[in-house]
Amino acid sequence: MARSVLVTGGNRGIGLAIARELAAAGDAVAVTYRSGEPPEGLFGVRCDVTSTADVEAAFDKVEAEHGPVEVLVSNAGITKDTLLAMMKEETFTDVIDANLTGAYRVAKRAIRPMMRLKRGRIILISSVVGLSGQAGQANYAASKAGLVGFARSLAREYGSRNITVNVVSPGFVATDMTADLDHEAIVANIPLGRQAAPEEIARVVRFLSSDDASYITGAVIPVDGGLGMGH
Ligand code: NDP
Numbered sequence: 001m002a003r004s005v006l007v008t009g010g011n012r013g014i015g016l017a018i019a020r021e022l023a024a025a026g027d028a029v030a031v032t033y034r035s036g037e038p039p040e041g042l043f044g045v046r047c048d049v050t051s052t053a054d055v056e057a058a059f060d061k062v063e064a065e066h067g068p069v070e071v072l073v074s075n076a077g078i079t080k081d082t083l084l085a086m087m088k089e090e091t092f093t094d095v096i097d098a099n100l101t102g103a104y105r106v107a108k109r110a111i112r113p114m115m116r117l118k119r120g121r122i123i124l125i126s127s128v129v130g131l132s133g134q135a136g137q138a139n140y141a142a143s144k145a146g147l148v149g150f151a152r153s154l155a156r157e158y159g160s161r162n163i164t165v166n167v168v169s170p171g172f173v174a175t176d177m178t179a180d181l182d183h184e185a186i187v188a189n190i191p192l193g194r195q196a197a198p199e200e201i202a203r204v205v206r207f208l209s210s211d212d213a214s215y216i217t218g219a220v221i222p223v224d225g226g227l228g229m230g231h
Helices: 013-024 052-066 089-117 128-132 138-161 183-187 198-209
Strands: 004-007 028-033 043-046 071-074 120-125 163-170 220-223
Touching: 004 013, 004 052, 013 028, 013 071, 013 198, 028 052, 043 052, 052 089, 071 089, 071 198, 089 120, 089 138, 089 163, 120 138, 120 198, 128 138, 128 163, 138 163, 163 198, 198 220
Parallel strands: 004 028, 004 071, 028 043, 071 120, 120 163, 163 220
Antiparallel strands: none
């Protein structure tokens, strides 16, 4: 039977590439979306990950359609960049709420059914800046670093239940999120000398979700063209 997969923020960008990659591999993939229409060919559930009620309702729908979620990809994320001196408290907490507490909400909802299944894969999408830091992104970097401690704690709590929890740490990926950035300046610092395509992140997520990755947990996998070398 096809595995039940849920990708948050799966309606565009990296999340959509992950959803399509896993669907092509034969999984029953559901994606969350917040507005508009779900992407064609994928089961869409409306969900804002800052709302516990939305998360609950989304999982209920996915379970009814595809069965308990066996692979959870927590990908939804936002940036609200500004220097600390100018950063309002809500600019900090909004980013933490979406990127870090959002991951908590979906993992928390997923974990008991995974324990009952006696298997599961949780993959959290962090960022190279979580470990390297980035001027203007203290909120975002804190949220992305937080995912590492969160994932590693879950890896310890649920390893004995055959549930792996890993972090994928992309570098500079061509999506809406990076459309307005100074590409030339960033690419100059990337050993591979180019941006990643979303599919290059998606293929690593597919690997981590596969049987080939059965002995990997608590890992942070950089997919950054060498940008974060050593992190
Ligand atoms: P996009 O801005 O293209 O897409 C973001 C996705 O997250 C959208 O699907 C969006 O939904 C969803 N989302 C945002 N906030 C919420 C929320 N509160 N509830 C539900 N969904 C939400 O970004 P990317 O595809 O580039 O980024 C995906 C992930 O990868 C993020 O976590 C990002 O931090 C991370 N990342 C991206 C990098 C890059 O270079 N692009 C580098 C490193 C990490 P909607 O369409 O409704 O807005």
